Amino acid sequence: MGGLAKGLLVIRAFTRDHSALTLSEVAAIAGMPAATARRCLLTLEELGYVTRRGRAFLLRPKVLELGAAYLESMDIEHLTQTHLEELARLTGDSAALSVLDGNDIVYVARTSVRTLVRLEAHVGSRFPAHVTSMGRVLLAGLAPERLEHYFRTQKFEAFTDHTVTDPKKVRQLIEECRRSGYSAVEDELAYGVVAVAVPVHDQSGRVVAALNSSSHSRRISKARLVRDRLAMLKQASRAISAELARVPGLALSAQA
Amino acid sequence: MGGLAKGLLVIRAFTRDHSALTLSEVAAIAGMPAATARRCLLTLEELGYVTRRGRAFLLRPKVLELGAAYLESMDIEHLTQTHLEELARLTGDSAALSVLDGNDIVYVARTSVRTLVRLEAHVGSRFPAHVTSMGRVLLAGLAPERLEHYFRTQKFEAFTDHTVTDPKKVRQLIEECRRSGYSAVEDELAYGVVAVAVPVHDQSGRVVAALNSSSHSRRISKARLVRDRLAMLKQASRAISAELARVPGLALSAQA
DNA sequence: GTCGCTCGTTCGCATATCGAAATAGACTGC
DNA sequence: GCAGTCTATTTCGATATGCGAACGAGCGAC
Incomplete structure (x- = not known):
């Protein structure tokens, strides 16, 4: 499931020095074609894990639930x-x-x-x-x-x-x-x-x-x-x- | 990208009352067919987010990096x-x-x-x-x-x-x-x-x-x-x- | 206004995935 | 050992996705 793998890479592209990223920045950091990064970002946006501000994407707090799953389990x-x-x-x-x-x-x-x-x-x-x-x-x-x-x-x-x-x-x-x-x-x-x-x-x-x-x-x-x-x-x-x-x-x- | 969505659902299926889950338990909790849950779990296992103990799957600490991405960004x-x-x-x-x-x-x-x-x-x-x-x-x-x-x-x-x-x-x-x-x-x-x-x-x-x-x-x-x-x-x-x-x-x- | 550049979006074919159904494996009771 | 039950795995046609390439949008320089 390449999409799942790439989606997780996209989430991890956001770091302290990259709190807001454009599509092509995400693609470069995550190491994938822009069209694929775009698909990931749009899916994550639709699911509520990412939000958009102009051309920039940022993580949303729902992402914390993923880490919390480990802490809770x-x-x-x-x-x-x-x-x-x-x-x-x-x-x-x-x-x-x-x-x-x-x-x-x-x-x-x-x-x-x-x-x-x-x-x-x-x-x-x-x-x-x-x-x-x-x-x-x-x-x-x-x-x-x-x-x-x-x-x-x-x-x-x-x-x-x-x-x-x-x-x-x-x-x-x-x-x-x-x-x-x-x-x-x-x-x-x-x-x-x-x-x-x-x-x-x-x-x-x-x-x-x-x-x-x-x-x-x-x-x-x-x-x-x-x-x-x-x-x-x-x-x-x-x-x-x-x-x-x-x-x-x-x-x-x-x-x- | 349904695979990405489903993979994230699988991660969130693990909770305090469900620290170790079998394939069919994951499928039931995440609300998807066993074949799809299996594909997700195998991908997550391969990426290091999940581990397997017998028939049970558990989350691994790498999952924390996803939440950490938000905290850091x-x-x-x-x-x-x-x-x-x-x-x-x-x-x-x-x-x-x-x-x-x-x-x-x-x-x-x-x-x-x-x-x-x-x-x-x-x-x-x-x-x-x-x-x-x-x-x-x-x-x-x-x-x-x-x-x-x-x-x-x-x-x-x-x-x-x-x-x-x-x-x-x-x-x-x-x-x-x-x-x-x-x-x-x-x-x-x-x-x-x-x-x-x-x-x-x-x-x-x-x-x-x-x-x-x-x-x-x-x-x-x-x-x-x-x-x-x-x-x-x-x-x-x-x-x-x-x-x-x-x-x-x-x-x-x-x-x- | 035009041109050039960069980035984002769309297109569409090749490839991968989805998931119902069939099959295999594991286990228990008789 | 066999039958039954439950779970995991595999199969494969229908559908979705990946991504190179083309196109569109926005912007700055001239």
Whole structure:
């Protein structure tokens, strides 16, 4: 069903730098002929997902229902929100839950409090696994073949001068993470971002998600972050794991 | 493009009560023949939006990217999050921003803190406008013809014994709201939910969103909610309105 | 006013999709 | 093992879609 595939590409053509797009811009960004993009846009407009202002098209809030379908089907609100809010309150920083999708992490829940500088991320945001605390925790929980596939397919791109891009070093970090049960990362995704993450297991012990607390390195050191917050993260992780028995969707949806 | 329409229906077939669905369940819920549902599911599986466990299909986190496209294209993070977090911190309750979509409100941002009892809502959640504080504020901002269309097409369903379902009374409430500049609602969407909302205007003075503070009626009375929080809501509303000059997507996307 | 350029719209043939119906697979009860 | 039931899969003619190419609309320069 090429039309479905292309329609979804059209939705994803809208980004922060492209909030309003003309037909030919959509076609260029989504990589398809103008006539096809037009058909997609007209269908999406008719269905209420897109609106038109002159020659520009913009997404409409109905699109949020698509993402909400995942959140609801995984019962994310019940699964995590209270725990994330507790973490955010106790730490004064952001707390988040993410899962692995391909070679990236995807934020599925996040709670933050007012801080002047923080990583800009929300539900649905993706980052490469190798540069994030949660990504490393998730990679550490992969089966060996899957992890090998990751190393074969991932391009280890640097985001800062501190990003670890040597595959051998990344492997070591993952192994350390597997042994220690957590991962702490500083300045690798973005300057000033420091975070510590722990795995969330399902009933069979598989790592299905990662939980983290993220701050600014001018506010707290990586060592301090680990010392002060690891225990509460582990406790929250255990609580979420217990919830997974009642709400198995997230574990089932997670990659093998 | 019927395939695109049907594919989107398939995504929205997954809900909290239906986290894992068989082919025939999807077909029944989405209201289409099994062969068509199958084609959609197989395409979505191939694109990474859906996964399969035995005979069951589940959504995968990539679906979140669709909702994230809206959040990013509207720059919701910048537009609102700091203000919502400030409100949540100052009040100890949830703060949210929503827009009107058809006859419903759709949550586009929400910040909450840990409370034991609260309305279960997240980005993408929809509720009928007539029973919510934000909905009334948004309806009060509609052009007359659009408001008449609303009254012609809306079924005024009761959610509690307190829900106002008489169209004449709803009109009065909207008119009051237009005059007073806010709306306070208690026990109409759900027992115990009390909320006060104000409009968010764009540069031309049009109401493009609504901002609210929501609590539990055992915690704070409606009158107290208004007295204590209206001023800070209005201030936050003005701040968000000012941001709309820089980030016009939300205003452009809002309904006429 | 004319011309040239860019973008949006339309056309229509080749190809893909839709979906009713037939077939296959899985499971249970006797 | 067989029959019955339910669900998933496949088939294939009717219909819809994809998209290159042609056409139309709008705009600015001369």
